[in-house]
Amino acid sequence: MRVSNWFEMGSWQRRGAVGAVLLACSLGGCGTINEKISEGAGDYVPQWAGGLPADAPPRPGSAKYEAWQKEMARRRAMPAPERKELEKTDPSGLRQSSGQ
Secondary structure: OOHHHHHHOOHHHHHHHHHHHHHHHHHHHHHHHHHHHHHHHHHHOOHHHOOOOOOOOOOOOOHHHHHHHHHHHHHHHOOHHHHHHHHHHOOOOOOOOOOO
16 A cells, blocks of 8 residues: 555544554464463363363373373273273273362
8 A cells, every 4th residue: 555545545444543552462472372371271161161071091100190101001901891981981091080
């Protein structure tokens, strides 16, 4: 757009052009903010709103994750009949206590 055209535009056209530029700039910043917030924000969203289910494994790097990994390794080492019996009582396969 030439400078002379900018001065010939009506005030509503100028406002629209400025608004479009501001909108584009503000939305461009959302990508970096969401990247940092989304890592932990999903833990606090209720399940009915699309959050993690109750039987989801813990996040890597947490103390609960190490215990969960050990439990999964123990289950993999179990004989198949015992594992099937355990899965009948705990279909999720994640036996988490209510205190976690």
